[in-house]
Amino acid sequence: MINETVEHPRTTSLKALSRDKIQTITSSAFTRLVLEAEGPIAVEFMSYGCAHCRAIEPVLEQVAEMVKPRERIFRVNIAVEQELADSYQIQGTPTLVMFLNQNEVGRVEGPSPTLSSVLTAVTQPFES
Amino acid sequence: MNGSQLTMMQKQSKPILLFNDECAVCRHIGHWVQRSAQSKSGETSILVQPIGDDPERLRSLNSNLDIWDAYETIHVLMPDGSMRLGGEAVAETLRNLPNTKWFAWTFATTIFGFRPFQFILNVAYEILADVRPLFGCESCGKSKVLRPIRWVTNWAKELSGGGHHPSPTPHFSSSSAARRRPLAVSGRSLPHGRHL
Numbered sequence: 001m002i003n004e005t006v007e008h009p010r011t012t013s014l015k016a017l018s019r020d021k022i023q024t025i026t027s028s029a030f031t032r033l034v035l036e037a038e039g040p041i042a043v044e045f046m047s048y049g050c051a052h053c054r055a056i057e058p059v060l061e062q063v064a065e066m067v068k069p070r071e072r073i074f075r076v077n078i079a080v081e082q083e084l085a086d087s088y089q090i091q092g093t094p095t096l097v098m099f100l101n102q103n104e105v106g107r108v109e110g111p112s113p114t115l116s117s118v119l120t121a122v123t124q125p126f127e128s
Numbered sequence: 129m130n131g132s133q134l135t136m137m138q139k140q141s142k143p144i145l146l147f148n149d150e151c152a153v154c155r156h157i158g159h160w161v162q163r164s165a166q167s168k169s170g171e172t173s174i175l176v177q178p179i180g181d182d183p184e185r186l187r188s189l190n191s192n193l194d195i196w197d198a199y200e201t202i203h204v205l206m207p208d209g210s211m212r213l214g215g216e217a218v219a220e221t222l223r224n225l226p227n228t229k230w231f232a233w234t235f236a237t238t239i240f241g242f243r244p245f246q247f248i249l250n251v252a253y254e255i256l257a258d259v260r261p262l263f264g265c266e267s268c269g270k271s272k273v274l275r276p277i278r279w280v281t282n283w284a285k286e287l288s289g290g291g292h293h294p295s296p297t298p299h300f301s302s303s304s305a306a307r308r309r310p311l312a313v314s315g316r317s318l319p320h321g322r323h324l
Contacts, residue, residue: 024183047150047181048179048181048183048195048196048199049148049149049150049151049179049181049199050150054196054199054200057196077181079181080181080182
């Protein structure tokens with residue numbers, strides 16, 4: 001927890017922008033970017049208010065950089081995209097669902113927030 | 129008045145307290161602040177908003193505000209573009225409430241360069257933040273206060289051959305909390321907390 005006063009000028013923050021290495025997609029873009037796309041794709045079903053999602057976020061961003069451009073990782077906010085979460089029977093957050101050529105090929109619920117764990121989660125389904 | 133107009137108006141005029149709508153403790157405090165901030169004439173001295181789910185909406189309030197940070201610690205967004213965090217945010221909130229501003233000046237009191245009352249408030253906030261899961265915060269993870277007890281328990285189980293097997297999904301939280309919609313934008317009354 002932080003206790004401090006932060007004085008910020010009202011300018012665009014590069015720090016804030018640079019944290020968005022994973023694109024958040026909506027249900028309308030989901031079909032085009034995930035189901036109709038070629039190649040391996042991992043989708044993180046998450047919520048910003050979820051402590052576990054917060055813990056995994058920096059690791060997932062690191063992994064996204066490592067697997068790029070072989071594999072793409074997207075984020076779906078289930079608090080907004082509830083129907084999409086229901087259609088994929090998301091029981092909790094974070095859940096990683098891996099897609100290959102329109103098919104779900106793997107799923108990991110609540111991966112440990114370590115580099116090896118998350119890297120394995122998003123790459124292993126595509127190796128078999 | 130639509131959401132963006134409301135956002136612009138709020139950004140220019142009054143401090144905005146952001147609270148975690150998925151945390152029962154935070155929601156309860158948010159409601160209390162909203163009620164306390166209203167004067168008899170209906171004027172409000174500080175605006176109260178749930179953090180919500182939209183990172184861009186938060187950045188429209190303050191370009192340096194990151195949604196993950198907002199959920200990590202309490203934020204008060206000041207009209208001048210600065211932000212107060214943690215215990216400083218609590219002090220700023222108390223300074224803006226009619227019922228508490230009479231004593232909130234103490235947090236700025238400096239003794240030999242040290243602010244003792246602010247320090248106490250910071251510690252109190254840290255403790256409250258750490259124990260929120262015990263009071264019904266569904267989205268705050270495990271209580272940091274209980275971690276040492278859990279470590280000792282697990283260690284004792286291993287010693288006694290209890291075969292502690294870590295859960296294959298140790299960081300998995302039910303989506304029920306995350307799926308709840310934000311309560312309301314500031315300026316409208318917030319419904320009572322659903323977990324209280």
